[in-house]
Structure formats: structure tokens, C-alpha cells
Amino acid sequence: MPFITNKKSEEQVDIFYEDYGKGQPVILIHGWPLSRKSWEHQVWKIVEAGYRCISYDRRGFGISSAPWDGYDYSSLASDLDAIINELKLENAIIVGFSMGGGEVVRYLTDYGDSKIAKAALISSIVPLVKKKEDNPDGVPESALKDIQNALENDRVGFLKEFHKGFYNFDENKKADRISEAVLDYDFIVASHASPRATIQAALSWMHTDFRPELKNINVPTLIVHGDADATVPIETSSEQAAKGIKDSTYEIIKGAPHGLNITHKEELNEILMRFLKS
Template identity: 35%
Template sequence: MPFITAADGAQIFYKKWGSGRPVIFSHGWPLSADAWDVEMKLLADHGYCAIAHDRRGHGRSEQTWTGNDMDTYAADLAGLVDALDLTDISLVGHSTGGGEVVRYAARHGQGRVSKIVTVGAVPPIMVRSERNPEGTPIEAFDDIRANVLADRSAFWQDLALPFYGFNREGAAVSKGLIDEFWRLGMQAGLSAVYDCVAQFSETDFTEDLQNLQVPILIAHGDDDQIVPIHDSAAKAIDLVKHGTLRIYPGASHGIHGAYQAALGRDIVEFLGE
């Protein structure tokens, strides 16, 4: 399997499909690069080189004790780009991965990144504070950490329901998606998923968004129960210089079904402009 070595020696797994202009996908918590397989195939079929990595501590990457922070995630992505000598890159990030690609682009991607897509992404900041009174209370993230420590296997199964909107009345529940969410979550290391909660909830991406100089498509479902749209995409669009906000009515945080099909079409169109 292909790996790159991060600056601190950590082994970071990646996969690369197709050939052409590079598109790098960054996954959400607590998943892995496999969460992007449908979109990777779609982009490879459209003549792009689709690349996705497992964030450190997740999937097949090394389960490091240190470095489970947003700055290191962005630096790991920079190491991947450097190792593969990529230019004219498009970045696609979901949830925590949306924060990762925004930070990478703002701090490392000058001259390399041409476009960005975020999907259900955490920027600008999730946690409630005096500066962000509409945010999610810290107690919600404390509960996540407690559940991860207590019984993360059961927690991944429970979390999959609001993640994909399967707790909504009349939802067509897919046991396969629940099982896949559980499988990918169980591949991640305990310390990595625990540490990452603070990173996706408390990291402030305001300056990163303001510093972006390239076009960005901000995609978000308006029934996202994990990263509510009013405190993320609705604010992020006002902070970027060259942004397009695309709202998907009734869509959940997890990418599946009709939402996945529509998002795929919109990504292909945006990257081709």
C-alpha cells in the first residue's frame, strides 16, 4: 500500500485513482479515505487524478500519540502534496476534512491550489462562545468524548442515525451505511478520535477563510444535524472572497442517496468551470 512519511515520521496512507489534474479528498471524522470512494471514481471517470489519504490516526495511517491537531493535519496534507509533486490542485473536504483543506490552502497551498470544495464543513468554528453565541454548546462535545471512551463501538452505530438523517420520520434507513460508518470508525485509533473532537469543534478557521484567494464551493445540507448550516456554511460564505454557496434541501451531514448524486454533479461542474 502507498504511504508517505510525515515531517515527524508518521506513516500516512493514500490512494490514487485515474490520471489528469489532481483532486485531493479529505474525509470527515471518524472515517477514512474510503468514505470518498464514489466521488473518487466519479472524478477519475471524468479524467481527473483522484487522491485521498487517511488522516493520521484514522484508517490505515499510523496511530500516532501526538500530532492529532489541525495544524499537523494540514502539514500532513502538505507533505502528501510535496511527495507527489502536485500542482493545479482541487481540494474537496467533508466535515473535519473541510477544515483541514481550508487550513492547508490558506497556510501551505499558495501557488498549488486552484479550487476548493467544502461539504458539510466545520469552518468557521463550531463551539459556542461569547464571540459565537449561535454555536454548539461545549457540553455536546464533552458528551461525544465521554461516549468515545465508554463504548465507541456502540456510539458509532448510534451516531450513524443522525449523521445520515436516518432518525427522521419516513427516512429510508440503510443498514449497509450504518455498518460502513461503524467499520470505518472502528479502524481509527482511540486517542486520535478523542483528540480530534477538540480540533473539529474548537478550531477557529476565520482567518483561513478570509485568506483564501481561489474559488470555493461551499456545499451543505439544510438538515445537517451534525454541523448545523446556520453556524457553518451560512457564516463561511460571508468570509471568503470567491465563494459560491450551494444548499441541498433536506440533505443530512452524511453524503448518500439523491444528495450524493446531486453533489457529484455539482463538483464535476465546478471543477470544470
């Protein structure tokens, strides 16, 4: 199985990746608390369109290494840099879903865009999840603390219910956009992640403020969000990102929840393909 070792990490970190197709590389960075497997409806579409598609498991998730520490965004971005360097990628397109949007921004902050052609933020947490005086539409800190407490006290119990809100499940099940099996599948993937990584990565997406870093994004950037996202409110994330990233294309998928890569996969894929080819 293919792994890439991040030799710059304080602890040895081996990142598992899948690499399909030929052509311009497209790197997919998954959301919390899942793995590369969450991209299955996008991978085949990207490869079929003539691109090289690389997806990987964030450290602590999937079958990548699970170090005790190193879940801050600069450490996570260093794993992305290791993949780009080890595979000798140029002119790459980096695509981050939810938490993965933070890796996109931090990579461009820490490493620049000499090897990056475009970027995409899908249902992204960028620039800031937490409610503050100057971010009134954010998630209250008390709600974020409740998530942390639930993860620390009954992680699997929390994860068992989490994806119902992630997909606005009842509504989208009635619309035949998702099945019960998807919830079961996500629970299996999420529950097998490192408990420590699940909590520490959550603290990173909860509390990292990317607003000062938006100016570091100087490549064409696609921003996609659902206007029914109950997990990452659109007002605190993509609406601000679209205003702060100068060369951005902002697409709102009507009625879509956070997990629109599953429930609204056709709509997302059409938007993504149009952006890749532009």
C-alpha cells in the same frame, strides 16, 4: 500499498493513499470518524470525468500511522503538504468533508495556494462548531463535552449510534437513500480507528476557530451544505464560510443531512462536477 511519509512530523507518520486516473489532481480529505472509504461515490465520478483522484486516510484513521500526538490542524495539514510535495502535484483541487474542511483552510494558511487551483468545503465544520457569545448558533460546549465523555467511556457504543444522526437515518431510509448496511459499514470503519486519534481529532474540530483564517482562502471555493444537517448546523458553518470567503460559490442541498455524500450523492456529484469543470 502506497504510503507517503511525513518527514516533518515529530513522530514518523506514514499516510496511506489511493491514486486513480490522470489529469488535474483532486485531493479528497475525509470526515471524522471515518476514512478515505467514505468517498467511494465521488472517486469513480471524478476519475470518469477525466481527473486524477487522490484520497487518503487521515493519521490515526484507516490504515495510516496512529501517532500518540499530532492531531491539531497544523499537524494534519502537514500531512496534506507531504502528499502534495511527494506526488509533485500542481494546480490541485482540495476537497474537505466535515472535519476535512479544516485541513483545507489550515493548509492554505500554513502553506499558501501556489500549488492549489480551487478548494471545496463539503458539510464542513468551517469556520467554528462551538457556541460562543459571538457564535450563538454553534453547538453548546456541554454537548461537545458529552461527546468527549462518551468517546472516553464507551467509544464503540457511541460510534454504533453516531451515524444515525449523521445521515438523518430514519427519514432517509424511508426515502430509499440509505440502507442499514451503510451504518454497519461506517461502524466497522470508525471503530477500527485509533481510540486516541478519534478523541484528539474530535477535540480539534470541536474547538478550532477558523474565522480569522477565512481571509487566507484566495482561490475559487465551493461550499456545499445540507439544510437538514443535524450534526454540523449550517448557520454556524457554511453560512458563515460563504460570507467570509470572498471567491466562493455556495450551494445548499434541500433536505440533505450531514452525510450527504451518501444520501444525496447524485446531487452532490452534479454540483462538484460543475465546479471542477468551471
